[in-house]
Amino acid sequence: MSVSSDRIIEPADALVGEVELPADKSIAHRSAMFAAVADGTSRIVGFPNAADPQSTLSCVKALGVRVEEAEDAVVVHGEGLHGLRAPDGILDCGNSGTTMRLLSGMLAGQSFQSTLIGDESLSVRPMGRITSPLGEMGAQIESTDGHAPLVIHGSPERLRPISYRLPVASAQVKSCVLLAGLYADGETSVVESKPSRDHTERMLGLSRLEMGNERIITVKGGTAPKARMWSIPGDFSAAAFMLVAASVLDGSLIRMPRVGLNPTRTGLLDVLRAMGADIQIQNEREVSGEPIGDLVVRSAPLSGIRVDGEIVPNLIDEIPILAVAGALSDGVTEIRDAGELRHKESDRIAAVVAGLRAMGADVEEFEDGLAVTGGKPLNGADIATHHDHRIAMAFAIAALAAKGRSTIRDAAIADVSFPGFYDTLDRIR
Numbered sequence: 001m002s003v004s005s006d007r008i009i010e011p012a013d014a015l016v017g018e019v020e021l022p023a024d025k026s027i028a029h030r031s032a033m034f035a036a037v038a039d040g041t042s043r044i045v046g047f048p049n050a051a052d053p054q055s056t057l058s059c060v061k062a063l064g065v066r067v068e069e070a071e072d073a074v075v076v077h078g079e080g081l082h083g084l085r086a087p088d089g090i091l092d093c094g095n096s097g098t099t100m101r102l103l104s105g106m107l108a109g110q111s112f113q114s115t116l117i118g119d120e121s122l123s124v125r126p127m128g129r130i131t132s133p134l135g136e137m138g139a140q141i142e143s144t145d146g147h148a149p150l151v152i153h154g155s156p157e158r159l160r161p162i163s164y165r166l167p168v169a170s171a172q173v174k175s176c177v178l179l180a181g182l183y184a185d186g187e188t189s190v191v192e193s194k195p196s197r198d199h200t201e202r203m204l205g206l207s208r209l210e211m212g213n214e215r216i217i218t219v220k221g222g223t224a225p226k227a228r229m230w231s232i233p234g235d236f237s238a239a240a241f242m243l244v245a246a247s248v249l250d251g252s253l254i255r256m257p258r259v260g261l262n263p264t265r266t267g268l269l270d271v272l273r274a275m276g277a278d279i280q281i282q283n284e285r286e287v288s289g290e291p292i293g294d295l296v297v298r299s300a301p302l303s304g305i306r307v308d309g310e311i312v313p314n315l316i317d318e319i320p321i322l323a324v325a326g327a328l329s330d331g332v333t334e335i336r337d338a339g340e341l342r343h344k345e346s347d348r349i350a351a352v353v354a355g356l357r358a359m360g361a362d363v364e365e366f367e368d369g370l371a372v373t374g375g376k377p378l379n380g381a382d383i384a385t386h387h388d389h390r391i392a393m394a395f396a397i398a399a400l401a402a403k404g405r406s407t408i409r410d411a412a413i414a415d416v417s418f419p420g421f422y423d424t425l426d427r428i429r
């Protein structure tokens, strides 16, 4: 990825057109990993060329899995639960936390050693949250003060099943433990009190039990995922930028076909609607076990809102763009219970607060969130993106709605999840 890719963004009047979104990153990572250890051949239709899912695909190939890449699909020749092979070199997870955390679960159960590295952003993200439960299962993992590089001394006979209560709402930690559970001798369970995205449970067909406000997800050791066809929907997290952009730019109308609408992902839809957004869902249907639909968004005046509690994990990746929406709404938007944002590709609370302040917004920073007072125009500014795709895209949208030109530093980092993001904006402005 290019290091110097600053991008000038001029204000826009309106955005009008149809946008084809990149395929869902969370589902893509999982489809490639599950297909790799399935018995037989899987076809993944619409596998995205975004950098993060491509990191997973490279790792899977480095583990001895044959992958054929065609125009519209990748074909993965699964090696079975115990068929992965020791990689020749290190496994590079790039910027992708999902690659590192989910793959670690699988690698803990292999009979070889592997080393996982990441880029400068991933190398400072916390890995103790996975090495701790994997350690309880008997895995041996070396880290550097709880950070990557991770050296995983896999050994299937050492893994024991555990029941693990998630200390943070994290689908990556949940999935890591469940994937290690595939290699444990017996049933491994994860207990979560705040529902995080449930793609792993859906895609592996795991049993789920609701107990009061908790959910218990259980995997049976020794059961390989089924080889199958996956069709990946458009990424709601990518749609989020368009939903906010069209809402705040008068006269806009954007249609997005085939968007994933898994309820554990669409918290932003509910929040934006409560703020006054005009968003319609058409042609609701199901594809590969995930609800999808076409989204149509028209501009509408937004008012501020308070967002906290249970909904936060269901819009965690959308908070940077939600904060931008807040800055462009009437009244105060306050986001709390979102301390996890400090551990994403950047410290997203600090990055959003700094970016909005640079644009002249009134923002208060809290340890677990922020409050922004809208109602006055944003000014074009120079925005630091901290090697974080969602910060770059959120502020590119803010820049469209600002007065004067903005510069988004390291703008190409958007390719991590949304290649062609800026070209798409140029096409529909």
Ligand code: S3P
Binding pocket: 025, 026, 027, 098, 169, 170, 171, 172, 173, 175, 197, 316, 317, 340
């Ligand atoms: C993801 C889970 C979330 C999310 C990330 C993707 C996943 O991370 O922020 O972008 O695919 O499981 P956490 O598990 O750290 O909350």
